Amino acid sequence: MKAWSGLILSAVLAATSASAQTPPPPGSAEALPNMAARLRDRALSGSGAYDILESLTTEVGPRVAGTPAYGRAKDWAIAKMTALGFKNVHAEPFAMPVAWTQGVETAEVTAPFPQPMVITGLGRSVATPPEGIEAEVVLFPTMEALQAAPPDSLKGKIAVLTEKMGGVESATGYGAANRWRRRGPVEAGKKGAAGFLIRSLATNDNRAPHSGALNYDDDAPKIPSAALSGADADQLERMAKRGKPIRVHFTLRPTLTPNATTWNVVGEIPGASSPDEVVLVSGHLDSWGLGTGAIDDGAGVAITLAAAHLAGERHPRRTIRMVMWGAEELDYAGDAYAKTHAGDLSKIVVAGESDNGAQHNVAFGMPAGAADLPAVKTLADVLAPLSVKFNADPVRAGGDDVGKLAPLGVPQLSLRQENSHYFDIHHSAEDTLDKVDPVEMDKAAAAWAATIYVIAESGVDFRKAAPPPAKK
Amino acid sequence: MKAWSGLILSAVLAATSASAQTPPPPGSAEALPNMAARLRDRALSGSGAYDILESLTTEVGPRVAGTPAYGRAKDWAIAKMTALGFKNVHAEPFAMPVAWTQGVETAEVTAPFPQPMVITGLGRSVATPPEGIEAEVVLFPTMEALQAAPPDSLKGKIAVLTEKMGGVESATGYGAANRWRRRGPVEAGKKGAAGFLIRSLATNDNRAPHSGALNYDDDAPKIPSAALSGADADQLERMAKRGKPIRVHFTLRPTLTPNATTWNVVGEIPGASSPDEVVLVSGHLDSWGLGTGAIDDGAGVAITLAAAHLAGERHPRRTIRMVMWGAEELDYAGDAYAKTHAGDLSKIVVAGESDNGAQHNVAFGMPAGAADLPAVKTLADVLAPLSVKFNADPVRAGGDDVGKLAPLGVPQLSLRQENSHYFDIHHSAEDTLDKVDPVEMDKAAAAWAATIYVIAESGVDFRKAAPPPAKK
Numbered sequence: 001m002k003a004w005s006g007l008i009l010s011a012v013l014a015a016t017s018a019s020a021q022t023p024p025p026p027g028s029a030e031a032l033p034n035m036a037a038r039l040r041d042r043a044l045s046g047s048g049a050y051d052i053l054e055s056l057t058t059e060v061g062p063r064v065a066g067t068p069a070y071g072r073a074k075d076w077a078i079a080k081m082t083a084l085g086f087k088n089v090h091a092e093p094f095a096m097p098v099a100w101t102q103g104v105e106t107a108e109v110t111a112p113f114p115q116p117m118v119i120t121g122l123g124r125s126v127a128t129p130p131e132g133i134e135a136e137v138v139l140f141p142t143m144e145a146l147q148a149a150p151p152d153s154l155k156g157k158i159a160v161l162t163e164k165m166g167g168v169e170s171a172t173g174y175g176a177a178n179r180w181r182r183r184g185p186v187e188a189g190k191k192g193a194a195g196f197l198i199r200s201l202a203t204n205d206n207r208a209p210h211s212g213a214l215n216y217d218d219d220a221p222k223i224p225s226a227a228l229s230g231a232d233a234d235q236l237e238r239m240a241k242r243g244k245p246i247r248v249h250f251t252l253r254p255t256l257t258p259n260a261t262t263w264n265v266v267g268e269i270p271g272a273s274s275p276d277e278v279v280l281v282s283g284h285l286d287s288w289g290l291g292t293g294a295i296d297d298g299a300g301v302a303i304t305l306a307a308a309h310l311a312g313e314r315h316p317r318r319t320i321r322m323v324m325w326g327a328e329e330l331d332y333a334g335d336a337y338a339k340t341h342a343g344d345l346s347k348i349v350v351a352g353e354s355d356n357g358a359q360h361n362v363a364f365g366m367p368a369g370a371a372d373l374p375a376v377k378t379l380a381d382v383l384a385p386l387s388v389k390f391n392a393d394p395v396r397a398g399g400d401d402v403g404k405l406a407p408l409g410v411p412q413l414s415l416r417q418e419n420s421h422y423f424d425i426h427h428s429a430e431d432t433l434d435k436v437d438p439v440e441m442d443k444a445a446a447a448w449a450a451t452i453y454v455i456a457e458s459g460v461d462f463r464k465a466a467p468p469p470a471k472k
Numbered sequence: 473m474k475a476w477s478g479l480i481l482s483a484v485l486a487a488t489s490a491s492a493q494t495p496p497p498p499g500s501a502e503a504l505p506n507m508a509a510r511l512r513d514r515a516l517s518g519s520g521a522y523d524i525l526e527s528l529t530t531e532v533g534p535r536v537a538g539t540p541a542y543g544r545a546k547d548w549a550i551a552k553m554t555a556l557g558f559k560n561v562h563a564e565p566f567a568m569p570v571a572w573t574q575g576v577e578t579a580e581v582t583a584p585f586p587q588p589m590v591i592t593g594l595g596r597s598v599a600t601p602p603e604g605i606e607a608e609v610v611l612f613p614t615m616e617a618l619q620a621a622p623p624d625s626l627k628g629k630i631a632v633l634t635e636k637m638g639g640v641e642s643a644t645g646y647g648a649a650n651r652w653r654r655r656g657p658v659e660a661g662k663k664g665a666a667g668f669l670i671r672s673l674a675t676n677d678n679r680a681p682h683s684g685a686l687n688y689d690d691d692a693p694k695i696p697s698a699a700l701s702g703a704d705a706d707q708l709e710r711m712a713k714r715g716k717p718i719r720v721h722f723t724l725r726p727t728l729t730p731n732a733t734t735w736n737v738v739g740e741i742p743g744a745s746s747p748d749e750v751v752l753v754s755g756h757l758d759s760w761g762l763g764t765g766a767i768d769d770g771a772g773v774a775i776t777l778a779a780a781h782l783a784g785e786r787h788p789r790r791t792i793r794m795v796m797w798g799a800e801e802l803d804y805a806g807d808a809y810a811k812t813h814a815g816d817l818s819k820i821v822v823a824g825e826s827d828n829g830a831q832h833n834v835a836f837g838m839p840a841g842a843a844d845l846p847a848v849k850t851l852a853d854v855l856a857p858l859s860v861k862f863n864a865d866p867v868r869a870g871g872d873d874v875g876k877l878a879p880l881g882v883p884q885l886s887l888r889q890e891n892s893h894y895f896d897i898h899h900s901a902e903d904t905l906d907k908v909d910p911v912e913m914d915k916a917a918a919a920w921a922a923t924i925y926v927i928a929e930s931g932v933d934f935r936k937a938a939p940p941p942a943k944k
Contacts, residue, residue: 058710061587069586115533115541115764118901207763207901208679231904235764238530238905291679292587292707429590429679432703433710 032375032457035314036382040450042310047445049306050438052080053299053358057292057433065286065327066099066260073285077265077301077324084309086267086322094336096327099260100124102211102289103253105226107197109236110134112244117235119197119226120290120428121252122181123213123330128195128224132251133158135194139240143180146187155192158248159184162199162233168420177201181227182215189221195250196225203423205230210427211288213330224252262286262326264337269312271319271456279456280321280351280410281308281448282402284328291431295422297328299358303441307448316456318349325401328355334404345408350455350462352413352448353399357426358436359418360443361388364451367411367462368394375460382450386443391416411462413455415447504847504929507786508854512922514782519917521778522910524552525771525830529764529905537758537799538571538732545757549737549773549796556781558739558794566808568799571732572596574683574761575725577698579669582606583719585711591669591698592762592900593724594653595685595802600667600696604723605630607666611712615652618659627664630720631656634671634705640892649673653699654687661693667722668697675895677702682899683760685802696724734758734798736809741784743791743928751928752793752823752882753780753920754874756800763903767894769800771830775913779920788928790821797873800827806876817880822927822934824885824920825871829898830908831890832915833860836923839883839934840866847932854922858915863888883934885927887919 056076063073074091081089100123107119137158140146146161161184166172181198188196200209209229216222228236239246265285271277283300287293301324308322325333338345350367364383370376371392380390391414397403398412406412425431528548535545546563553561572595579589609630612618618633633656638644653670660668672681681701688694700708711718737757743749755772759765773796780794797805810817822839836855842848843864852862863886869875870884878884897903 054710058707059585059714061581061585061707072586109533113531113533114544116761205906206678206680207904231902231906234906235530235533235904238526242531289588430703432679432707434677434703434706 032454033378033382035457036378036450036454039310039314039453040382040386040446043307043446043449044442047306047310047442047449049302049441049445050436052305053294053302053436053441054433055080056298056301057294061292062289063285063287063293064101064289065262065330066096066257067101070262070286070326074263074265077285081267081305081322084305087270089267091263091265092337092340093261093263094326094332094340095259096262096330096332097258098124099257099262100330101255103127103255105252106132107226107248107250109239109246110249111247113239117232117248118207118209118229119250120209120211121254122185122225122227123211124216125185125214125225125252125254126222126256127254128250128252130253132249133195133224134247134249137236137246137248139236143184146184149191152192154188156194158195158197159188159193160197160228160236162237164199165201165203165423167203168423174201174423178212181212185214185223185225186217186220189223193223195223197228199233200227200230201423202230202428203421205234207231208428208430211290212427226250226252264326264333265324267322269308269320271317272315273317275319276347277318277349278321278347279318279452280323280348280402281452282323282325282351282353282399284333284355284401285324286327286329288329288427290429292433294431294433294436295357296426296431297355299436299441300354303444304354304448306445307452310445310449311452311456314453316453318456320452320456328400331400334401337401338404338408345405345410348405348410350411350413351398351402351405352415353402354415354444354448355399356417356419357422358444359440361386361415361417361447363389363391363416364447365391365393365395365414365416367466369465369467370462373460373465375454375458379451379454382454383447386447388415388447409463411466413451415451417444504926505850505854507929508850508922508925511782511786511925512854512858512918515779515918515921516914519778519782519914519921521774521913521917522908524774524777525766525908525913526905527552528770528773529766533764534761535757535759535765536573536761537734537802538568538729539573542734542758542798546735546737549757553739553777553794556777557784559742561739563735563737564812565733565735566798566804566812567731568734568802568804569730570596571729571734572802573727575727577724578604579698579720579722581711581718582721584716589704589707590679590681590701591722592681592683593726594657594697594699595683596688597657597686597697597724597726598694598728599726600722600724602725604721605667605696606719606721609708609718609720611708615656618656621663624664626660628666630667630669631660631665632669632700632708634709636671637673637675637895639675640895646673646895650684653684657686657695657697658689658692661695665695667695669700671705672699672702673895674702674900675893677706679703680900680902683762684899698722698724736798736805737796739794741780741792743789744787745789747791748819749790749821750793750819751790751924752795752820752874753924754795754797754823754825754871756797756805756827756873758797758799758801760801760899762901764905766903766905766908767829768898768903769827771908771913772826775916776826776920778917779924782917782921783924783928786925788925790928792924792928800872803872806873809873810876810880817877817882820877820882821932822883822885823870823874823877824887825874826887826916826920827871828889828891829894830916831912833858833887833889833919835861835863835888836919837863837865837867837886837888839938841937841939842934845932845937847926847930851923851926854926855919858919860887860919881935883938885923887923889916
């Protein structure tokens with residue numbers, strides 16, 4: 001296996017190397033794979049992605065949608081894309097049903113062992129009264145246990161879900177845990193709870209709690225809800241073992257603003273010969289307010305922007321469109337884009353999003369029916385030296401935002417990243433630039449640049465390749 | 473070398489193993505080393521130290537000297553020592569010149585790149601006005617650069633010292649960095665600064681800043697002073713590279729209480745035949761307010777208490793005295809003890825303190841002249857299987873608190889610990905129980921138990937062994 005892999009790799013590298021020295025004539029049969037390979041290596045040698053990320057996280061910092069900081073991020077995005085030579089740079093405003101920003105956040109055990117705890121509000125949580133709420137806590141080891149609690153059994157209490165999120169690949173990984181956080185406040189509220197605390201959704205147990213959105217139901221009480229740091233959740237469990245009722249006081253004073261304005265920010269490298277065919281790549285510009293949004297998702301913005309810029313310098317036939325989403329964390333940006341662009345979504349050849357950190361890619365996925373297309377085979381060859389493998393499972397949603405375009409017929413592209421430490425950091429105060437390795441960002445930018453270029457320069461049509469929809 | 477070490481180790485283990493099966497008659501020549509070895513192995517198999525630490529950090533949590541939480545810690549200490557069978561358990565009150573407790577702490581860059589920062593006040597810092605202070609910052613890469621700034625050059629500015637503390641063994645390790653933190657506020661104040669921020673004294677760069685005491689001078693302005701997280705110090709340096717003046721706003725609202733009461737808590741295992749000869753071991757019960765004081769210094773309290781208890785169960789000839797210091801972080805506890813016990817310090821055979829975390833020991837040190845004493849040679853043999861080696865350098869101060877007794881003639885003992893990650897955590901919100909390994913605590917308790925027993929059971933007299941003071 002090893003020798004065989006080595007041969008393939010050598011062959012690809014030899015082709016790459018030759019092409020780097022003798023550029024083939026434009027339009028020749030060899031042009032596409034060779035140009036893509038050269039572009040990949042150009043990005044590897046310094047893509048500019050880290051500098052973009054440093055600029056965003058330093059000059060703007062945290063940028064919650066609906067705040068003045070997001071307005072500064074939008075201005076930064078317009079200036080950055082303009083400086084990189086993008087055309088048609090503009091911000092597309094839309095109203096969010098509600099914007100949410102943190103205010104004062106405090107928590108402490110008041111009995112039997114008085115001491116401070118560390119919490120952070122969940123996105124969309126209502127505020128407590130200014131003096132906070134204080135009540136006995138009821139600990140639940142699992143979401144199932146919370147759901148199984150009898151009606152009214154939590155009346156006036158604070159429900160605490162201590163279930164520990166598992167690793168990326170586990171059954172209790174972020175996919176499951178994300179539902180606990182989104183749904184827990186409703187389940188606790190329906191049973192009469194006055195408040196809800198959840199063990200921070202994270203793969204470590206430090207004192208930096210991770211925020212994230214909740215989803216209220218219109219027919220359930222809306223109760224103040226926060227994430228408790230892993231270390232504090234452990235502490236509550238140790239206290240509970242000592243057998244006495246535990247009382248907790250907490251205060252959350254967020255600002256909720258209905259119909260707040262935010263923006264998706266867009267820029268293009270117009271296609272050299274087919275400008276009405278669009279390859280859309282993206283990251284989300286908004287972040288939570290605790291860190292500086294370095295890995296979530298300044299990195300995705302920076303990687304795709306650097307990649308689009310480098311691919312654009314080769315003047316491919318199709319238009320490359322960079323989108324920076326303006327409200328991913330509260331799930332509003334993709335729908336807004338779909339509404340604004342209802343009339344021209346058919347121009348989008350494929351849409352992709354980078355929103356899983358700042359590390360290298362490990363696999364790429366394509367729309368249904370794409371596996372045997374020549375452009376996809378070319379791309380697989382070009383990405384092989386980066387150890388990015390083709391995943392034959394058709395991509396249903398390339399990301400939280402572009403995924404909103406999938407039901408409207410927009411083909412989806414995915415570049416999966418190494419992310420085993422992503423959930424140590426995301427949504428917390430620890431999401432800062434020092435966690436990012438520039439070399440890793442160059443690898444990711446190289447994969448994205450090659451992908452963008454191959455699709456933008458080829459005539460590949462994923463809609464034609466897709467199998468007919470199954471009959472109902 | 474390896475085979476030779478192995479032989480020695482095997483011989484010691486064989487002796488230990490034999491002694492565990494056939495206890496020698498009390499008073500026999502073999503009793504001391506064999507009893508000490510059995511005690512060591514007993515502690516290794518489960519010393520109880522971790523349970524003590526879990527109890528303290530869970531049932532009390534953070535315990536700043538001069539606060540109600542410290543009062544609860546004092547009550548916990550009395551109850552715990554009583555439950556473990558200690559006699560003469562009591563708290564010795566003393567007045568601190570000033571007690572200091574954190575209040576509201578906020579910080580943000582206001583221009584040119586508005587964003588929040590994370591700080592924590594330095595112990596003894598004065599408060600800012602309620603609305604905080606806002607001023608341009610001046611960054612200094614080293615303490616020398618701050619000291620070299622011209623008089624009045626910082627008038628109305630906030631001085632920021634960004635120098636990075638080095639590793640444990642380096643020239644810029646905690647010994648040096650501790651002086652930057654203690655002295656920085658005075659240096660900045662003398663040059664007219666309105667406030668002082670220092671890069672958190674730590675061996676990592678997370679968002680959890682480390683507190684610690686400062687020392688004002690009576691003849692220099694007392695300015696509000698805080699530690700800035702490593703990640704935030706990096707961020708200020710990145711901003712500074714962009715060339716525009718940086719303005720920072722910060723608020724510190726600590727409570728300073730002159731003449732506040734705290735307590736050293738004391739308990740004894742009376743000596744079986746020489747109760748007036750005292751082996752004093754200790755840790756400090758007070759902590760900073762951010763974490764739960766797990767490694768600093770709940771661990772030291774728990775290790776020495778468990779060790780004293782286990783050694784006491786063997787009824788050695790001399791008294792074992794456990795002291796839990798009541799104000800180590802602000803440096804007041806050792807002096808208070810010296811004052812209270814001025815008349816009976818001569819009874820103390822030796823004094824030791826565990827205040828460097830929860831990990832195993834790597835070396836032990838003894839008073840001047842002790843290297844050739846039979847008891848010390850016995851102890852070296854008993855500690856060898858734990859890889860705790862004798863360090864021939866005479867110990868001048870066995871810890872911050874017991875060190876205050878050294879000039880009064882109290883011989884000093886030291887058990888050095890593995891501490892390469894100690895400064896990742898200490899004085900910060902991350903100092904919580906999850907960072908502690910129970911097996912490591914048992915190793916430390918084993919070393920302390922054997923040490924206590926050998927000294928308490930032998931007739932060793934370090935004062936007699938000490939060389940005569942050098943003539944001046």
